[in-house]
Amino acid sequence: MKKWHLRIRNWMVDYLALPSDVLLELPRLTMIGNFHLYIENHKGLETYSETELKLKTTNGYVQILGRSFVLKQMFSDEILLEGEIEKINYISAD
């Protein structure tokens, strides 16, 4: 059932040229250099420290590693991260 749902969405992204982040409920990460990272459409904050930020997504986590992190802005599903970003890892829930 879920797979079928996903398939239709994938088809819509491909053929109707709709933005994938909205339809697929995936996080959208916008990065400026290595010091600003704008994360939209996440599903919640898991952990945050000066060196790590871990966010929930639909199918797993996004992990951002770096140094001297500050959350410049925080809304319910948007975060603006400032700091020295070194790595972004996608960790699947499985």
Place this chain on the structure above:
Amino acid sequence: MRIEKGSFMTGYVEIVVIGEYPERFLQKCTTNGIVLWDIKKVKDHECTAMAQLKDVKKIKNLRHRTHYKIRFKSRYGIPFMNKRLTKKKPLIFGLFLSVLLFVVLSNMIWQVTVEGVPEELENQIREQLTSYGIFPGAFTFTMESPNQIQQSLLEDIPELLWIGVDKKGTSMHLEGVEKLIIKEEEPKSPSHLIAGKNGVIKNMYVKTGLPQVNVNDFVEKGTVLVSGAIEKPHNEDEDDAEFEYVAAEGEVIAVTWYRVDVVVSLEAEHIELTGNMEENYRLRIGSLSIPLWPWKSEGFANEMSEVEENQLKIFGWELPIYFIKENKMESILEFSDRSREEAVEVGINQAKSDLLRTLGPEAEIITEKVLQQTLERGKVILSLYFTVEENIAVEQPLN
């Protein structure tokens, strides 16, 4: 940040969240619609974040029944500033007072300048202005408009031809033009110059007319010195001469002499200072005089005073406040005797100055001689003889 600036008006606070995974509490806040910014993890179990003042209640509610602890660290924005200010009443009072003072002082006339008129007229204008209520130190609230002032000045001072009144901030600038009354010179009627006194002529300066006397002539009072009747050149055949009549003009300097009697007392009185002095300091604002030191001036029975008035200035501005220093000095009337010689000298000087006063500034005393001196009941009676050089010419109309 954009949020931060907007929040300055409504106020914002810095909160500290203490507990395990403090970021999860912050996430809980944001999912409930609370905006947070500048989130920092200070320690493992401590997060600081900024939140708007209106969300504080919500945050407190969310904290309820959780293991987190919340502290409010600092407060920013106008609502808090207001609160702080109301606690500082003297400051607000001072601020209000300074504004009031500024308003009052800027509504005062600080300077009145009058230009383009002689001093006499300037003083008259100033006097009039004072009677209208315009002087350094006066308030501008009750003042008439420059146009009205101009009108009434022109009405009240007939010598003024025109006056411009310009008010620039706290100073009044007046520029006047004096009415010059030029008398048309009447053509002089023909006249002789005759001697006003007896004398020996020393010099003659004749502008118009025919001199009738010579230098070193002795003239009596009434003698015609310069004639206004000039004989016209005529043919020798005709007998009767024709005259042209002019107003004789000129100066005839002659040596004249005077006998003056003077009485000089041997006893002289003069004022002497005892050396007792009292210094008084006052401030004068307009017509108001405030004693500074001493509060109550005792003064002396007989006193002379020296007054020194200084205008206060700040950065070249002349304030309508005057600092007055008055020295009161005790004096006593002293009587002293003088010798006969001294009395004679005093008498001569007195006679000289009296004589010069009656003769006018052009006269010059050449010699002086004591004819007679007698001592009578403590007084010296002097009989003096002066020779003077002066203009003796007097106009006499010709009929």
